[in-house]
Amino acid sequence: MIGVPRIIVVALAAAFSAYHVVLGLASLATPSMAGPVIVAMVLYATATTLSLVPGRARLLPTWIAAVDLAVAVVMPLLVCAVLQPDADNGYATWYVAAVGTLMTIVAVRGRFVIAWVGVGFLTVQSLVWAGLGSFATLGVIGSLVWVAVAQVTTVTTARAARDTAAFAVAEREASELQAAQDAHLVERQVRLESTTRIAAPMLRRIVASRGTLDTAGREECRQLEAAIRDEIRGRMLLDDGVREAVRAARMRGAAVTLFDEGGLDDLDETSRTRVLDSLSRAISSTDAERIIVRTVAPGFLAAVTVVGRGPVGEAEALGVDSGDDVRLWLEIPRG
Numbered sequence: 638m639i640g641v642p643r644i645i646v647v648a649l650a651a652a653f654s655a656y657h658v659v660l661g662l663a664s665l666a667t668p669s670m671a672g673p674v675i676v677a678m679v680l681y682a683t684a685t686t687l688s689l690v691p692g693r694a695r696l697l698p699t700w701i702a703a704v705d706l707a708v709a710v711v712m713p714l715l716v717c718a719v720l721q722p723d724a725d726n727g728y729a730t731w732y733v734a735a736v737g738t739l740m741t742i743v744a745v746r747g748r749f750v751i752a753w754v755g756v757g758f759l760t761v762q763s764l765v766w767a768g769l770g771s772f773a774t775l776g777v778i779g780s781l782v783w784v785a786v787a788q789v790t791t792v793t794t795a796r797a798a799r800d801t802a803a804f805a806v807a808e809r810e811a812s813e814l815q816a817a818q819d820a821h822l823v824e825r826q827v828r829l830e831s832t833t834r835i836a837a838p839m840l841r842r843i844v845a846s847r848g849t850l851d852t853a854g855r856e857e858c859r860q861l862e863a864a865i866r867d868e869i870r871g872r873m874l875l876d877d878g879v880r881e882a883v884r885a886a887r888m889r890g891a892a893v894t895l896f897d898e899g900g901l902d903d904l905d906e907t908s909r910t911r912v913l914d915s916l917s918r919a920i921s922s923t924d925a926e927r928i929i930v931r932t933v934a935p936g937f938l939a940a941v942t943v944v945g946r947g948p949v950g951e952a953e954a955l956g957v958d959s960g961d962d963v964r965l966w967l968e969i970p971r972g
Contacts, residue, residue, distance in 0.1 A: 647689050650742060654685040657735040660728040667729035668719035674729075677715040681735050684708040688742045697746030705743050709736045709755035713762045722767045730775050733759065737780025744787035752784050832865050860887060871895035873902065873909065874930060874941070878917035886920055886928060893920070893928045900932025900940060908971065912940045915969045919943050925964035939968035 658678050665671045684705045688697060697705075716732045736759045744752035756777075763777045842854065867875060867883065874897045883893045901909055920928060925945025933939045945965030 650689055650738075651685070654681075654689075654735070654738055654742075657731045657738060658682060660731040661735075664726075664728040664731065667726055668716070670719045673715040673719050677712045677732060680708045680715075681712060681732075681739065684739055685742065688739070688746065695747055697743060697748050702743055702746075702748040702751045705739055706751050706755050709739055710758050712736055713759055713766075717762070717766050733763065733776045733780060737776070737783045740780065741783045741787045744784050745791050747791065749788050749791075752788070756780050756784050832868065860884065863887060863893070867893075867895050870897065871930075872897035874913070874916065874932065876910070876913045876917075879913050879920070882917040882920040886923075891926050891928055894930065896929075896931040898932050898934070900934055903935045904940065904971065908940075912969050912971070915967075916941055916943065919965065919967050919969075923965040928965070933968075938970055940971040941969040943967040943969070 658681065661674060661678050665674060668674050687701045688705055712732045712735065716729070720726050720729055736755060740752040740755040740759075743755065759780060760777050763775050767775060843858075846854075864880070864884070867880070871879075874895050883895070886893050901912065904912065916930065920930075920943070923945045925947060927946045929944045929946075931942050933942060943965060944963065944967075947962030947964050
């Protein structure tokens, strides 16, 4: 949607409003007294300035709208008091267009009811003062049309702005969804390539041996299966150091489980490297037979928790009620 700079709209409204004052000044010889007309001009100029100058909020403040309505009521009374309704007043009836312009500004600023009350009073006053015969010549119909067009345009523009904002939100959500799907696809391809790289040599050995593997080969298969599972569930918990520490722990008979639930996604590369170095040292230094590594959700001081447990039954032998012996409890901080 193409927008018009606010300063241009305000300048045009100010110029158009000033034009009515110029017409009034040019016709000051027509009224029987110039004083009331000049007062009406000052009131009109003041109300127009108040309506055009304040803030960037679209909705006109209530007190300014009330001032505009009061001016719209007072102006016709002041000017008509020094004019003859059956005479050819010419541009001396400038107040009609001035009230229409002021109420149009009020309508554009969102105060539709006040705008219609203002032009409604102008209509009734014109009918009472000049009669139905001169109703059209005074320009009252034009003022009514201006307010109607202003309301329709303002409502339509506001609806278009809301629709544009809704479309922008929908487009952003669609882009985010597409990005998430692309990331998921890339992640899946990376995992498939990693799995292929890890498993391909063993698969070729299985094919070459026609499915007959010795004890060492079967153990290697179990290690590979665990490594592939780590690549899927471990994600950001893995680097070369952690992989080697996990592999060494499994080779000595420990069961190692890695769970990355997104807790490291907010860390920079330096912080993540520090966390993983601490993790690899912790896994390498413990003799626990079951090691569970889990990331901690963002917002907590710890980034990773590591729990190492001994075999079931050892704690009972020591007189402890728990079924497991905790050999390692470590919280690796984020900072």
